[in-house]
Amino acid sequence: MAKGFGARLKSLFGIKRFDESYFEELEELLIEGDLGSKLTMQISDEVRNLVRKKKDLTTRELQLLVKEQLRPMVHTFHPVIDRNALNVFLILGVNGVGKTTTIAKIARLYKTQGYSVTLAAADTFRAAAIDQLEVHANRVGVRIVKQESGSDPGAVVFDAITSAQARGDQLLLVDTAGRMHNKEHLVRELAKIDKIVQTKGIDSVHYKKFLVIDSTTGQNGLSQATIFHQAIRLDALILSKYDSLAKGGALIQIGDSLGLPISFVGVGEKYGDLELFEAEPFLDSLVGLA
Ligand SMILES: Nc1nc2c(ncn2[C@@H]2O[C@H](COP(=O)(O)OP(=O)(O)OP(=O)(O)O)[C@@H](O)[C@H]2O)c(=O)[nH]1
Ligand SMILES: [Mg+2]
Structure with missing residues (x-):
């Protein structure tokens, strides 16, 4: 909007x-x-x-x-990466919101800043998802850890953390499925991934869970976000497609209702089209001051 x-x-x-x-x-x-x-x-x-x-x-x-x-x-969260440890970002969201594209953008952002980044293809539910992530990984020039389509996403995350730690990587970005057979299945799978990250010894300082919200989503964005938040306790939101006809009001409501800050904003389809969220310009543009 x-x-x-x-x-x-x-x-x-x-x-x-x-x-x-x-x-x-x-x-x-x-x-x-x-x-x-x-x-x-x-x-x-x-x-x-x-x-x-x-x-x-x-x-x-x-x-x-x-x-x-x-x-x-409106609250802001700019993630800080510990150079001396593995940091894990879990990227969540319903299908089509822009998870995979956002991962590629975040990978590029931190790679440019000198961090070693690996991607984990934990969306094993949709056949083409792994290939899509791989195309991005090759273009951005980062490593990808993958298994076959249909394999256990938890196992992919386990492998990815093990190899990223062994290589001394600093950031692991985990792509997840947005759709499952049903809501309960999705919630269960996410909870499993969450548990594996914790079992691998990644503490809450180094482990952040982001929900990608399509900026054009209206009121149903809140119910989506609530499901994910209840399933897995989110840390922050990422707004995608803010270059389209954005519904900024719904995002304010989601952040406020769930007490979640906003980290990044996607403003286009290119890898460079990612900005750190800033409350002032966001509010200015929302009320027509900018
Ligand atoms: N205009 C615009 N398009 C975007 C942005 N982010 C993602 N997209 C587009 O949205 C579409 C879906 O993006 P994906 O990254 O595949 O979304 P996803 O959440 O991974 O989708 P699934 O894997 O199917 O669940 C693609 O056509 C992207 O190019 C953005 O910030 N702006
Ligand atoms: Mg995807």
């Missing part, structure tokens, strides 16, 4: 006719922006209060007001 929502908010704030229909329109816009009913009413009430006190509010003042309401809900 970034541009569309922000632009609409800005143009609504340009109208200085603070009657009932104005607030109805504001609430409708906030709901459409996936901010949820609670936050929508909170923002609408704040605007009402402000309008009562100050009749000649500028558009910018109104945008800043919405931004201030949203700021406490």
Whole structure:
């Protein structure tokens, strides 16, 4: 929603006719922006209060007001890699959100910074998934640990950690399946992978679980994220496809409801199209200030 929502908010704030229909329109816009009913009413009430006190509010003042309401809900996590140990990033998410592409981008980012990176092809559920990851590994120039399609993802992770530790690698990025026969199966498989990472002695400082969320996902993003969070205790979110018509509001809600910070933002299909998440520019673009 970034541009569309922000632009609409800005143009609504340009109208200085603070009657009932104005607030109805504001609430409708906030709901459409996936901010949820609670936050929508909170923002609408704040605007009402402000309008009562100050009749000649500028558009910018109104945008800043919405931004201030949203700021406490947005948190940032920039992962730090310990050069002297193996760090494991588990990349999770429903099918098609951009997990594999994001792994390639993260691999390139850290490889460029001089870290030795290995990929683990633990999406063994979908036949083409391993080949896809391998194509990326070759292009980016990092090692891949894989087994046959259909093999146990836990075994792939076990092997990958063993070999990465033996080689003295610093970062292992684990690609996982987004779809399984059913939800219970998915949850069980993820819990198994999680247990194997811990059994291999990777502590919570060196082990981070990221959920990739497609920025164009609306309200059902929250239920997706809740399932993964309950199954495996996530550490942070990664927003993919933020270059598309993004639904920033839903992401704010997901992060806030689950208490999860945001780490990276994917802004395109190329390997370089990954940014560290920053709250200020994100909020500015959301409310149309940038
Ligand atoms: N525009 C844009 N497209 C992206 C971005 N990230 C991923 N994609 C595209 O989204 C599609 C799916 O990406 P994948 O990385 O294969 O997604 P996945 O989650 O691994 O999918 P499965 O393995 O099927 O579960 C591909 O066409 C990617 O190029 C992004 O930040 N911006
Ligand atoms: Mg994939």
